[in-house]
Amino acid sequence: MSLADSDRELVVDELGRDPTRAEAALFENLWSEHCAYRSSRPLLGAFDSEGDQVVVGPGDDAAVVALPDPSGDGYSDTYITLGVESHNHPSYVDPFDGAATGVGGIVRDTMSMGAYPIALADSLYFGEFAEPRSAARRTKSDDVDREHSRYLFEGVVEGISHYGNCIGVPTVAGSVDFHPDYEGNPLVNVACVGLTDADRMVTAEAQEPGNKLVLVGNATGRDGLGGASFASEDLSEDAETEDRPAVQVGDPYSEKLLVEANEVLVEERLVQSARDLGAAGLGGASSELVAKGGLGAEIELDRVHQREPNMNALEILLAESQERMCYEVRPGDVDRVQEIAERFDLGCSVIGEVTDGNYVCTFEGEDGERETVVDAPAEFLGDGAPMNDLPAEEPPEPAVDRPDVPLREAYESVVGSPTTASKRWVYRQYDHEVGVRTSVLPGDDAALVAIRETEDEDGVGTGLAISAGADPLWTECAPYDGARAVALENATNLAAKGATPLAAVDCLNGGNPEKPDVYGGFKGIVDGLADMCADLSVPVVGGNVSLYNDSPSGPIPPTPTVAMVGTKAGYDAPPMAAAEEGELLLVGDRSLGGDDGAQPLGGSEYLARNGGSDEFPALPADPESFVAALAAVADADHVQATHDVSHGGLAVALAEMVHEDAGLRVALPEQGGLGSQREQTGLLFNEQPGRVLVQTTDPDAVREAFVGVAPVASIGEGTNDGRLELTTFWTELTYDAAEIADLRSVIADTME
Amino acid sequence: MTVSVVRFGGSNCDRDALRALEDLGIDAEIVWHEDGLPADTTGVMLPGGFSYGDYLRAGAMAARSPVMDEVRELANEGVPVLGVCNGAQVGCESGLTEGAFTTNASARFQCEHVHLRVERTDTPWTTGYEAGEVIELPIAHGEGRYEISEDRLTQLETQDRVLFRYCDADGNLTDEANPNGSKHNVAGVVGERDSVAVLMPHPERAALADVGGTDGRPLLRGFAAE
Numbered sequence: 020m021s022l023a024d025s026d027r028e029l030v031v032d033e034l035g036r037d038p039t040r041a042e043a044a045l046f047e048n049l050w051s052e053h054c055a056y057r058s059s060r061p062l063l064g065a066f067d068s069e070g071d072q073v074v075v076g077p078g079d080d081a082a083v084v085a086l087p088d089p090s091g092d093g094y095s096d097t098y099i100t101l102g103v104e105s106h107n108h109p110s111y112v113d114p115f116d117g118a119a120t121g122v123g124g125i126v127r128d129t130m131s132m133g134a135y136p137i138a139l140a141d142s143l144y145f146g147e148f149a150e151p152r153s154a155a156r157r158t159k160s161d162d163v164d165r166e167h168s169r170y171l172f173e174g175v176v177e178g179i180s181h182y183g184n185c186i187g188v189p190t191v192a193g194s195v196d197f198h199p200d201y202e203g204n205p206l207v208n209v210a211c212v213g214l215t216d217a218d219r220m221v222t223a224e225a226q227e228p229g230n231k232l233v234l235v236g237n238a239t240g241r242d243g244l245g246g247a248s249f250a251s252e253d254l255s256e257d258a259e260t261e262d263r264p265a266v267q268v269g270d271p272y273s274e275k276l277l278v279e280a281n282e283v284l285v286e287e288r289l290v291q292s293a294r295d296l297g298a299a300g301l302g303g304a305s306s307e308l309v310a311k312g313g314l315g316a317e318i319e320l321d322r323v324h325q326r327e328p329n330m331n332a333l334e335i336l337l338a339e340s341q342e343r344m345c346y347e348v349r350p351g352d353v354d355r356v357q358e359i360a361e362r363f364d365l366g367c368s369v370i371g372e373v374t375d376g377n378y379v380c381t382f383e384g385e386d387g388e389r390e391t392v393v394d395a396p397a398e399f400l401g402d403g404a405p406m407n408d409l410p411a412e413e414p415p416e417p418a419v420d421r422p423d424v425p426l427r428e429a430y431e432s433v434v435g436s437p438t439t440a441s442k443r444w445v446y447r448q449y450d451h452e453v454g455v456r457t458s459v460l461p462g463d464d465a466a467l468v469a470i471r472e473t474e475d476e477d478g479v480g481t482g483l484a485i486s487a488g489a490d491p492l493w494t495e496c497a498p499y500d501g502a503r504a505v506a507l508e509n510a511t512n513l514a515a516k517g518a519t520p521l522a523a524v525d526c527l528n529g530g531n532p533e534k535p536d537v538y539g540g541f542k543g544i545v546d547g548l549a550d551m552c553a554d555l556s557v558p559v560v561g562g563n564v565s566l567y568n569d570s571p572s573g574p575i576p577p578t579p580t581v582a583m584v585g586t587k588a589g590y591d592a593p594p595m596a597a598a599e600e601g602e603l604l605l606v607g608d609r610s611l612g613g614d615d616g617a618q619p620l621g622g623s624e625y626l627a628r629n630g631g632s633d634e635f636p637a638l639p640a641d642p643e644s645f646v647a648a649l650a651a652v653a654d655a656d657h658v659q660a661t662h663d664v665s666h667g668g669l670a671v672a673l674a675e676m677v678h679e680d681a682g683l684r685v686a687l688p689e690q691g692g693l694g695s696q697r698e699q700t701g702l703l704f705n706e707q708p709g710r711v712l713v714q715t716t717d718p719d720a721v722r723e724a725f726v727g728v729a730p731v732a733s734i735g736e737g738t739n740d741g742r743l744e745l746t747t748f749w750t751e752l753t754y755d756a757a758e759i760a761d762l763r764s765v766i767a768d769t770m771e
Numbered sequence: 772m773t774v775s776v777v778r779f780g781g782s783n784c785d786r787d788a789l790r791a792l793e794d795l796g797i798d799a800e801i802v803w804h805e806d807g808l809p810a811d812t813t814g815v816m817l818p819g820g821f822s823y824g825d826y827l828r829a830g831a832m833a834a835r836s837p838v839m840d841e842v843r844e845l846a847n848e849g850v851p852v853l854g855v856c857n858g859a860q861v862g863c864e865s866g867l868t869e870g871a872f873t874t875n876a877s878a879r880f881q882c883e884h885v886h887l888r889v890e891r892t893d894t895p896w897t898t899g900y901e902a903g904e905v906i907e908l909p910i911a912h913g914e915g916r917y918e919i920s921e922d923r924l925t926q927l928e929t930q931d932r933v934l935f936r937y938c939d940a941d942g943n944l945t946d947e948a949n950p951n952g953s954k955h956n957v958a959g960v961v962g963e964r965d966s967v968a969v970l971m972p973h974p975e976r977a978a979l980a981d982v983g984g985t986d987g988r989p990l991l992r993g994f995a996a997e
Contacts, residue, residue: 180880184911185821187783272824275781362803364780448880450911453819455787455975458982469982590981771877 022047026404033399041333041380041392048299048337049306050404052566058407058532059564062542065549070558072521074098079223079311080131080294081213082560084522086483087586089475097473098220099483100134100213103526103582105565109267110207114174118207119182120269123341125211126188127274127295130281130344133221134213137454138468139183140487141193141209142526142580143445145172146202148437148769164202171205173770179209180448185271186278190449191457191466194488194580195766197437198627201491203570208526208563210487210582214472219285223294225312228375230291231353232305232316235360235367236277236343238326239301243267243339253531253569273342273365280363281344289352289359296343301370302336302393304345306378310397318371320382320392332382332392347373409532411539417496417621422631426700426750432628433704434674435762437769438492439624439667444767458482458590464512464663469590482590484518486510487582490666493706495576496622497635498543499550502579504622504635504708506551507642508665509583514646515661515711516592517653518585523552525562525581530574532566537574541566544579555643557583587654597676597683598659599739602718605669605732607645607710609637610702612730616692617701624667625704636707644728645709652724657717659737664710670703672712673743674763679756682742685735689748699748774799774814774994777842779833784819784856784975791978791987792816797994804838814851814994815842817858819911819973829872829914830860839865851895851966851994856912859959859969868962868969869927870919872912876952880913885950885972887958888938891931894965895996899989905942906986908972910950915971917953917960924954935959935970968993 022030022043030038030046038046052058068076072094075083081102085094106121122139129136146168172195183190188211284290292312294304301323309316320335330338348356353369360367378397383389424432433439446461459467465486474480486509493501510520525548529541552559568575597603610617618636620626626633639645653661664672677683687699709729714737715721722731738744741756754762774792778785778801785801792799799816802808808815823832833839839861846852846867854862862868875881884907889900900906919927927933936956939948944956951971959970974987 177879184880184882184913185781185783185824187820270824272781272821272826275783275821275824362805447883450880450882452882452909452911452973452976452983453783453787455790455979455982471981 026050029403029405033403034395039392041336042395044333044337045302045393045400049303049400054298054303055404056564057404058409058566059527061406061408062545065546066559067549067553068558068560073558073560075222077561080128082524083132083220084560086470086473086481089473089479089481089588095473096217097470098215098217099584100129100132100215101522101524101560101582101584102128103208103210103524104128104563105526105528106207106209107204107528107565107568110175111171111205114171115178116268118175118178120267120341121207121209122179122182123269123274124297125209126186127344129211129213130278131221131223131293131295132213132215133219133285133290134215135282136188136211136213136278137456138212138485139188139190139209140485140582141179141190142487142489143175143195144201144206144491144578145197147197147199148172168202175205175207176445176448182269182271184450186275187453189451189453189457191451191461191468192485192487195442195445196491198491198576200573200575203572204568204575206528206568206575206578208580210524212485212584221285221290221293223308223311224292225309225314225347225373226291228314228373229350230347230373231350231369232318232371232373233346233348233353233356233367234301234323234343234370235280235346235365237270237273237340238324238366239335239338239340240326241330241334241338244334244337253567267339267341269341276363276365277342277344280359280365283359284356289348289356291347291349293344293346296345300337300339301345306397306400308345308347309373309378310401315374315376315378315397316371317374318380320380322368322370324366324368336380409538410535411542412535414498414536414540414543417632417634419633420631421620421633422629424629426747427752429625429629429704430670430752431762433624433667433670435765436624436628437765439671440765441763442766444770459516459592463595464515465518467516467590467592479588482518482587484513484516484585484587486512487580489578489580491576491578492624492627493622493635494544494579498540498577499547500635500638501622502544502547503551503638505579505581506548506555507638508663508708509581510555510557510646511649511663511709511711513583513585514649515653515663517650518587519650520555520557520583520585520646522560523557523581523583525559525579526565527562528565528568528575528578528580531569540577544577548579548581551642555646593653593658593661595662595676596660596678597681598714598737599681601659601714601716601737602733603683603685603735603737604713604715604718604721605710605734606713606725607639607729609639609707610691610693611688611732612691614692616698618705618707620701620705623704623706636705639709639729641728642709648724648728649711652721655720657715657720658713659716660714662712664712665706665708668704668706673745674759676712677741677743677756677759679741682738682740683735684738684744686746687748688732688734694748696749772798772813773809773811774816775802775808775812776800776816776818777802777804777838779804779822779836781822781824782818782820784973788816788818788975791975791991792994794979795988795991804836807838808841812845815845817854817861819856819858822857822861830857830864833861834864843867846962846967849964849966853993854969855973855975856971859971860914862969867967868960869923870917870960872915872971873918874914875916881950882911883950884909886938886940886948887935887972888942890933890936894934894961894968896968896990896993897934898996899992903942905938905940907984908974908987909976909983910972912971916951917957919954927960932961933957934961934968
């Protein structure tokens with residue numbers, strides 16, 4: 020790939036001459052889809068990123084959001100940062116290093132804001148890997164693909180585990196989904212939460228001409244050349260061998276040193292602005308930094324500390340060597356910065372300074388001559404790329420074609436699916452407790468992280484709830500409504516643990532946008548996510564777009580990963596696990612209280628496992644009130660357990676609540692048009708979001724909390740025998756805790 | 772009285788250890804390994820993490836850093852020394868305690884809660900527990916399988932130097948309850964003196980009232996024992 024002719028013409032017009040080789044390469048990378056969002060930026064205006072809590076919105080390395088004041092009045096000076104990044108193509112080519120460096124990148128984005136990283140959330144998407152449990156399930160893959168998906172899955176999880184554990188940032192939340200259309204292009208979306216405050220915060224906006232630019236971290240080598248442009252193309256058949264040089268290799272030990280050095284630099288207020296080196300390396304970071312400040316720079320590339328001999332200007336400018344930060348430092352502070360870098364055994368070079376002119380890079384070659392290799396306006400580099408106006412095709416409405424499957428077979432196909440299965444095999448490999456903040460561990464609806472920094476005189480701090488994920492089946496069935504559902508589902512996860520949503524970031528993954536049907540689906544998820552977040556009053560403060568997730572096996576389903584955070588007072592939350600006694604209520608299912616029967620099955624695991632198609636369910640009319648009512652009632656003393664109903668529907672939610680010590684006796688409601696085999700199947704397996712199971716000793720209080728907001732139905736009660744007893748209109752199902760655990764252990768069984 | 776929490780490059784449980792000790796009212800500070808131990812050091816904690824990125828072998832590089840000479844010296848004088856997780860690996864690598872912690876039987880990193888049986892209650896670290904008590908602590912390691920020759924293990928057991936063993940909720944030493952394949956379910960041992968101890972589970976992650984339980988508190992009180 021090289022600079023497109025039309026882009027070259029624009030560059031020639033602006034510069035008044037032909038670009039140098041280094042300039043052409045820099046423009047090619049910075050104007051790539053990955054860096055310039057040429058096909059997505061025209062759509063991203065749909066997002067509402069405003070709010071009293073928003074300190075820094077989209078466009079910086081990470082967003083900054085103020086936490087609510089513990090008094091309940093306004094916002095405090097304690098801030099969190101939120102960022103999300105995709106590392107999809109590198110993770111296909113080299114799953115271990117690709118995923119590991121994805122973690123490294125988003126952690127450095129956090130550091131750039133003057134924050135200390137406190138939590139990670141990974142949302143991963145792979146092709147099918149498990150052996151079919153039911154002959155009727157759809158299958159598109161042969162054995163080779165399954166084995167390859169297992170290899171990618173294992174490598175990605177190990178890469179995240181290796182890097183995240185080593186740097187001491189707990190991985191507390193996330194999601195794993197399997198779908199045949201990720202076989203040729205898995206997705207690795209990593210979100211990071213950092214902690215900072217009003218005094219410490221730094222931005223990526225250069226401040227003052229005359230300040231020095233200092234590069235701290237690893238030495239620069241010839242690794243990761245052209246990563247940004249590699250991320251902006253479809254993956255080819257031979258990507259694994261051909262594109263390996265474009266994948267960087269990470270060193271978490273260096274990253275950990277950099278985290279600690281950055282902490283000292285921030286604490287001593289030595290950083291005027293900062294940007295981590297990611298896509299397009301030094302050229303990207305330094306030009307974006309000064310462009311944001313409306314300034315320029317003069318950089319002597321040969322002053323960069325290098326790992327390999329004889330590197331040329333272009334290589335130094337664009338290499339994506341990991342674990343490097345670019346800081347703007349006052350001239351008088353440079354010595355201290357060097358001293359700190361040395362203390363942490365990190366390389367450090369003063370590479371140039373901020374100016375009010377162009378972005379200029381010079382290089383002294385072997386002949387001793389200093390030559391100007393880049394001389395272009397920084398803002399033109401950063402913002403000059405023309406946007407694409409691409410045709411979009413509305414996705415077709417799904418046909419209604421429901422399979423007829425015996426209940427037990429259907430139930431086991433859904434509860435035994437890798438997508439709805441226990442993810443313990445995954446999160447057990449992540450250190451999710453380092454930092455001693457994690458009060459609700461992975462495996463529940465949302466993680467809860469203790470922010471003691473806001474503690475008031477009574478010792479009550481902020482519980483920060485984190486939920487991340489998407490559901491490719493939903494957005495495959497209905498991009499717009501599926502994406503709305505993803506946003507609502509993440510908000511419901513937070514509210515089920517008693518937290519009120521505060522802000523969200525998104526990672527929008529799509530196929531090749533030049534295909535109108537793919538672009539239409541992508542447009543659908545952008546609009547859907549934007550609309551639901553607006554309905555929920557949750558500002559979308561940042562995000563990432565990854566297009567060209569397309570391979571010889573076709574495009575991925577449009578995948579809008581959302582990482583949403585919410586807050587509550589204190590660090591306690593109701594568990595997901597059922598209690599021995601107490602009534603079980605289903606809240607929010609739109610079929611309750613109506614006469615129209617169950618919601619449709621579109622986008623469900625039930626259809627994915629058993630074939631067929633259907634419309635996507637209708638969403639609640641007033642999702643914000645539902646989320647608010649749930650957050651308020653979840654912490655009541657009479658509430659014993661809460662669990663979001665979503666992936667795999669009621670069938671999976673019930674199975675997840677049952678454990679050795681407590682079971683559930685459930686009878687599906689028949690009133691309101693639900694008294695038939697067809698409708699009860701729909702009720703059990705549909706995946707309408709905005710539903711929750713609440714177990715309580717005071718059902719009237721729960722009903723009261725949802726009056727005029729969401730329908731509530733009593734569907735059963737807790738038992739002390741660890742069994743799930745499910746009575747339907749026409750038959751009964753009973754499983755004990757061990758049988759359910761066995762059904763849900765498909766990932767561990769397959770991987771070990 | 773100050774406990775020095777020694778931070779190597781790559782330590783990542785140093786802040787957690789400090790917070791836990793402070794919460795117990797024990798004076799403590801983080802000490803950068805290159806700076807050496809302060810003169811008023813009355814206890815040494817080697818925290819968890821990945822010192823030197825676990826390159827070569829977990830704990831091997833840190834064990835050879837100059838500060839460990841000082842730690843050994845203090846240990847010989849009877850100053851309490853506790854190594855946790857990576858600190859336990861450093862402790863074994865540096866000869867403070869016997870044996871080695873090596874790759875888990877699963878060959879994977881494991882983060883989960885485990886049960887431990889308290890094997891002795893007459894060490895500074897365990898006076899707050901009852902004999903045979905079963906406690907719950909988190910583990911988070913990829914290299915926690917205790918390995919030692921049969922002879923040495925027999926000797927260690929004869930000398931009663933095993934401090935904790937992995938067990939089930941009822942205190943039974945089963946294979947299922949042994950998370951990493953450690954020999955004889957050993958999770959922690961003492962050195963030549965009882966005042967020197969290492970263990971793979973994390974007491975500092977079970978020491979604050981608000982998160983993660985409190986079963987680790989009595990252990991950390993060992994630094995305040997008379």
